[in-house]
Amino acid sequence: MTAIEASAPGKIILLGEHAVVYGQPALAVPLGSLRATARIVPGQPGAGLTIDALDIGVRLSLAMAAMNALSLTARLVLEAAGAAEPDAEIELHSTIPIASGLGSGAAVAAALARALGEYVGRSFSAAELSDLVYEVEKVHHGTPSGIDNTVVCYEQPVYFLRGQPPRVFHAARPFHLLVADTGTPSPTRETVGTVRAAWQREPERCEALFTRIGDIVRTGYRAIEGGANEKLGPLMSQNHALLQELGVSSARLDALAAAAVTAGALGAKLSGGGGGGSLIALVRAADAAGVTAALESAGAVRVIHTTVS
Ligand code: PMV
Numbered sequence: 001m002t003a004i005e006a007s008a009p010g011k012i013i014l015l016g017e018h019a020v021v022y023g024q025p026a027l028a029v030p031l032g033s034l035r036a037t038a039r040i041v042p043g044q045p046g047a048g049l050t051i052d053a054l055d056i057g058v059r060l061s062l063a064m065a066a067m068n069a070l071s072l073t074a075r076l077v078l079e080a081a082g083a084a085e086p087d088a089e090i091e092l093h094s095t096i097p098i099a100s101g102l103g104s105g106a107a108v109a110a111a112l113a114r115a116l117g118e119y120v121g122r123s124f125s126a127a128e129l130s131d132l133v134y135e136v137e138k139v140h141h142g143t144p145s146g147i148d149n150t151v152v153c154y155e156q157p158v159y160f161l162r163g164q165p166p167r168v169f170h171a172a173r174p175f176h177l178l179v180a181d182t183g184t185p186s187p188t189r190e191t192v193g194t195v196r197a198a199w200q201r202e203p204e205r206c207e208a209l210f211t212r213i214g215d216i217v218r219t220g221y222r223a224i225e226g227g228a229n230e231k232l233g234p235l236m237s238q239n240h241a242l243l244q245e246l247g248v249s250s251a252r253l254d255a256l257a258a259a260a261v262t263a264g265a266l267g268a269k270l271s272g273g274g275g276g277g278s279l280i281a282l283v284r285a286a287d288a289a290g291v292t293a294a295l296e297s298a299g300a301v302r303v304i305h306t307t308v309s
Helices: 069-081 104-119 126-141 147-154 188-201 203-225 229-245 251-262 285-297
Strands: 004-015 026-042 049-053 058-061 088-094 158-160 175-181 267-271 278-283 302-308
Touching: 004 104, 004 147, 004 203, 004 229, 004 267, 004 278, 026 104, 026 147, 026 203, 026 302, 049 069, 049 104, 058 069, 069 104, 069 126, 088 104, 104 126, 104 147, 126 147, 126 188, 147 158, 175 251, 175 285, 188 203, 203 229, 229 251, 229 267, 229 278, 251 267, 251 278, 251 285, 278 285, 285 302
Parallel strands: 049 088
Antiparallel strands: 004 026, 026 088, 026 158, 049 058, 175 278, 175 302, 267 278
């Protein structure tokens, strides 16, 4: 048995986070330049399965491990494969920052599941892998909509509606996004909880915000499919304003959004859970360097330029 390696991308939510948990659509795209990778090699006979998550200093032996996202992923794979625990070692690496709204948890689980599945003779379709990773997402999120596992496992842009098969889409014309990291980690579970508490206190106000976000997503989807990318910028900024009203933005995210637009971005919004994490800005290719510099001056710890096509 030789080594097997598998990987999965990070992701960006273009429009619709949070409202998607309450039945509105959302648009997400993979972020292939940031990836989680799992490499599995044979271990000593009788040693069982060891998982090394080197980036976060975690090493666990499956037989001894308490239930967590990594051990749950491995157990679900072995159950799906009908396989016994192999004597093997898995090394995990990820370049996706944790708790930054870029799908790190889903990508790590997807890479681990793919590599271990191949090793024990079970390759998963994108849909099967997505269902498996969804179970793991519950550990991270509590009440995940399913959008993260879907876009990460299909590695395609998706129009996502909770409970329905994802619709893969393609942009009629490519567009450029900058992804700025605030440097403030923010667990999605917390901001999802913030929105839930607001919704329980003021259901009508929140439902109205969700509906307006859903309308923005449908308009944005038509714009992207029709090649009218310039319409996407204002929609992103409107979506950001509604997320502010839901209480999931932050002073840093708002400052980065303002800096991006002042420097020529067509629109900007937080992406993912919010509270910290990442901001995305739509730019013309010619403005990418200037907007990147403005985001860095406004405090972004890292800015990535990606093209959606
Ligand atoms: O994992 P994050 O931070 O990218 O957030 C996922 C998007 C949310 O809508 C906030 C939650 C969900 O389950 O859809």
